[in-house]
Amino acid sequence: MRCVTNADGMLSADGVLGGNPLFYFIYNAVGHVAPCWLSYLIAGLVIMLILINAVLLGAAIVSWGERRLLGRFQNRVGPNRWGPFGAFQPIADLAKLITKEDIIPYGADRLAFTAVPVIMVAAVLLGTAVLPFAKDVALVDLNVGVLFVLAVSSLTSIAIFTAGWASNNRYALFGAGRAVAVLLSYEVPVVLSLLGVVLVAGSMSLGDIVAAQAVPFFLVQPLAFFVFIAGMSAELNRTPFDVAEAESEIIAGYHTEYSGIKFALIQAAEFGGVLVVSGLIATLFLAGWAGPLADWLGWLWFLIKTFIGIFLFVWIRSTYPRLRLDQIMAVCWKFLMPLSIINLAAVVLEVFFLRDANGSLSTADLWIMAAINIALAGGSILFFGRFIREKVRTDAHTAIATNPVARGASTIGMG
Amino acid sequence: MWFEHIVFWVLSVVAIAGALGVVLVRDLFRGALLLATAFVAVGGLFVMMNAEFLAVVQILIYVGAIAVLFIFAVMLTRDVQQGNAPNRLQIPAAVISALLLAAMIATAVSTDWTTLSGAGLEAKAQLAQTQAVGIPNASDLTSAGLTPAEVESVSSGGLADLLIGNFVLPFEAVSLLLLGAAIGGLALARGRGR
Amino acid sequence: MYGLEMVKGLAVTLSNLMRKPFTTSYPEQRIRQHPRFRGEEFTWYEERCTGCASCAKYCPLGIIKIVTAPSETAPLQGDKYRLETFDIELQRCMFCGLCVEACPYDALFMGSGFEEGQYKRTDLVITIDRLRQAEKNPSTWFRPQLEGMDYRPGAGRPLGWREVGRENWRWHQHEKAGMRLAGNRDDNVSSA
Structure with a gap:
């Protein structure tokens, strides 16, 4: 933080927070009446307040939207009692959860038990810090934005395992162990797919990635798009990968013992994670805030593309049955990782041959890459899909011959 | 501040x-x-x-x-x-850890670290980091205001450049080590018999 | 499951998104039950009931309570019993319909509603006053004569006591018809 005045006599924060116009506005406005450090602090706090509110409210809206969308996918309406189209349902849920008794189980590690929802919400809120909502509007446009988001999403695995351990409940521990195994496994294909995106864009900064998408990256690298969506579904513990919180199996997995406001915070972290990852998909693969009239309407395009990401997640949730843990591991290591490696290899070769002297790619190059990669994606998905099929024995004779009861029974009728 | x-x-x-x-x-x-x-x-x-x-x-x-x-x-x-x-090695372990800590502090304090200084420190640091991760481009660094000594220390210390250039042998050895660890883990997880 | 089937599954779900949901928004809309639905409230025609308590005897749970007294009016015309109590306990009723099967005079019918929930358990008993005053929408269960008619229980047209019986039973014509209630002389059927 440097209190430097520029030529106009206005305070200027020396390049730390990028070009965030709202920050400069508040910084300068408060700087007239308050000392430099106070106006810096207030400007930062105001933006953080806006972002935190946006994420938490967005989590509530995503939970409402998911329930209604899921209902429509399943030929029924979602919640429609509270408010028009059930819009106040999240408020009703929150009121119910706040008034519930806050139980800490006997023998539980109180500090760790209470800290877990805090860590999960903190991880989600940290991830919002680098998303570009419009041109030059991000809380901070880090040089290593992509890595930052990956690092922050890896905080969730510690939180989940702490939740399972601190609950003093062996089923919670099983669920947490399974969840952490899934999370750690799926980080590998996700990181590999994002490497391809970073290579084509030439930078890890999210603002630069949006600027580099003359052709949206879901066309240029469909394999990376597919692997990222599948991997992030697993990272967020969503169906079909929700073996951690399988509502019909292991009671509730790692959050079995959580009630009341702690559970509300964990749900907020989960739906907030969906929101942040959808924002990330919009930024990395759907060209972020780009679109017609992007200077004024960039935030609108970003919202629309985030909604597309959320729609994709709910669509996938409503379509596929839950996978078993061994099937989840098979999908990760035998299906997604080869696909991400193929994507990386293809992108490396294409970038190497198509790159011009400065190291940048033109739009025509991107279209050529798109054509090659789409064909490659179709072929490799169909090919590697064969490795995760399970063989089902449909031979009736074999079944009867090996089952002594059936063998005896089958001779009775024939006498 | x-x-x-x-x-x-x-x-x-x-x-x-x-x-x-x-x-x-x-x-x-x-x-x-x-x-x-x-x-x-x-x-x-x-x-x-x-x-x-x-x-x-x-x-x-x-x-x-x-x-x-x-x-x-x-x-x-x-x-x-x-x-x-409780075991009997706690005191010896504490003594050795303290000696190690003293040695590390002495080394860290007495080394001559090359630091960036002057005006536009954050901008220079951002640029140095980008270049350190990517392909170092000396002209970009000079145009951002780094002195030649700083350009030398940043671009020759580029991580990717070093890994593929001077330190390629340890790099390959580490990858072999990782492969060995993965295979060892698989072997351990399979158990005996089968 | 993987490969092209993934896309087919997504297409199926997407086509479901476009269809109209077939949820019935209770309580604004209610699902019309089938005509033989054994509903929760009972339909009882006092004009046809003789107080024989066959329904009470047939009930496997014993939840029907019938208390009769000798009737003062016209015993010769078949008006032998005066019903003082006719309670049906809904809290244990399993709606099997055996009481309806048992009634020889077609006086008791299953109802057609399903909204009998109360806040207190003591309110779950159907008393004789409620049976007298309720709107008569009998279900056609075990009453083939109602099935032949153009009658649907939810259509909002209650049936009177003359329309619901198997009127070709001769003894039923001569007994009971019109003799039960005081002040009911105007719809006398001439008896032999």
Whole structure:
């Protein structure tokens, strides 16, 4: 933080927070009446307040939207009692959860038990810090934005395992162990797919990635798009990968013992994670805030593309049955990782041959890459899909011959 | 500024307290969690030194993978609540750790670190980091205002450049080591027999 | 499951998104039950009931309570019993319909509603006053004569006591018809 005045006599924060116009506005406005450090602090706090509110409210809206969308996918309406189209349902849920008794189980590690929802919400809120909502509007446009988001999403695995351990409940521990195994496994294909995106864009900064998408990256690298969506579904513990919180199996997995406001915070972290990852998909693969009239309407395009990401997640949730843990591991290591490696290899070769002297790619190059990669994606998905099929024995004779009861029974009728 | 001093002291105290707590706290699981806290604090210290890439990699690898490994290892140990059994090597271990700490502090303090200085420090640091991660481009660095000595120290210290250039042999050896560890893990997990 | 089937599954779900949901928004809309639905409230025609308590005897749970007294009016015309109590306990009723099967005079019918929930358990008993005053929408269960008619229980046209019986039973014509209630002389059927 440097209190430097520029030529106009206005305070200027020396390049730390990028070009965030709202920050400069508040910084300068408060700087007239308050000392430099106070106006810096207030400007930062105001933006953080806006972002935190946006994420938490967005989590509530995503939970409402998911329930209604899921209902429509399943030929029924979602919640429609509270408010028009059930819009106040999240408020009703929150009121119910706040008034519930806050139980800490006997023998539980109180500090760790209470800290877990805090860590999960903190991880989600940290991830919002680098998303570009419009041109030059991000809380901070880090040089290593992509890595930052990956690092922050890896905080969730510690939180989940702490939740399972601190609950003093062996089923919670099983669920947490399974969840952490899934999370750690799926980080590998996700990181590999994002490497391809970073290579084509030439930078890890999210603002630069949006600027580099003359052709949206879901066309240029469909394999990376597919692997990222599948991997992030697993990272967020969503169906079909929700073996951690399988509502019909292991009671509730790692959050079995959580009630009341702690559970509300964990749900907020989960739906907030969906929101942040959808924002990330919009930024990395759907060209972020780009679109017609992007200077004024960039935030609108970003919202629309985030909604597309959320729609994709709910669509996938409503379509596929839950996978078993061994099937989840098979999908990760035998299906997604080869696909991400193929994507990386293809992108490396294409970038190497198509790159011009400065190291940048033109739009025509991107279209050529798109054509090659789409064909490659179709072929490799169909090919590697064969490795995760399970063989089902449909031979009736074999079944009867090996089952002594059936063998005896089958001779009775024939006498 | 005094703001940075406060942040530095808070992060340092958290890091040192976390590290001490790993050893001194009775409950092993809490010790593992304190280790993760110490890692996060060290990441914060990296951010303060304008090394954001290192900070993010620290959190991604240490907190995201190594701390989880520690926690799994702790979980597989029985009697986590009781902590370590008393043994006779505690005093010798403390003495050797103190000697090691003194040696490291002496080395760190007496080394001549090349630092960036002057006007536009953050911008230079950002540029240095980008170049350190990517392909160093000396003209970009000079046009940003780095002195030739700083350009030398930054671009010759580019991580990717070093890995593929001067340190290619350790790089390949580490990849072989990783492959060996993975195969060893598989072999251990299969169990005997079959 | 993987490969092209993934896309087919997504297409199926997407086509479901476009269809109209077939949820019935209770309580604004109610699902019309089938005509033989054994509903929760009972339909009882006092004009046809003789107080024989066959329904009470047939009930496997014993939840029907019938208390009769000798009737003062016209015993010769078959008006032998005066019903003082006719309670049906809904809290244990399993709606099997055996009481309806048992009634020889087609006086008791199953109802067609399903909204009998109360806040207190003591309110779950159907008393004789409620049976007298209720709107008569009998279900056609075990009453083939109602099935032949153009009658649906939910259509909102209650049936009177003359329309619901198997009127070709001769003894039923001569007994009971019109003799039960005081003040009911105007719809006398001439008796032999």
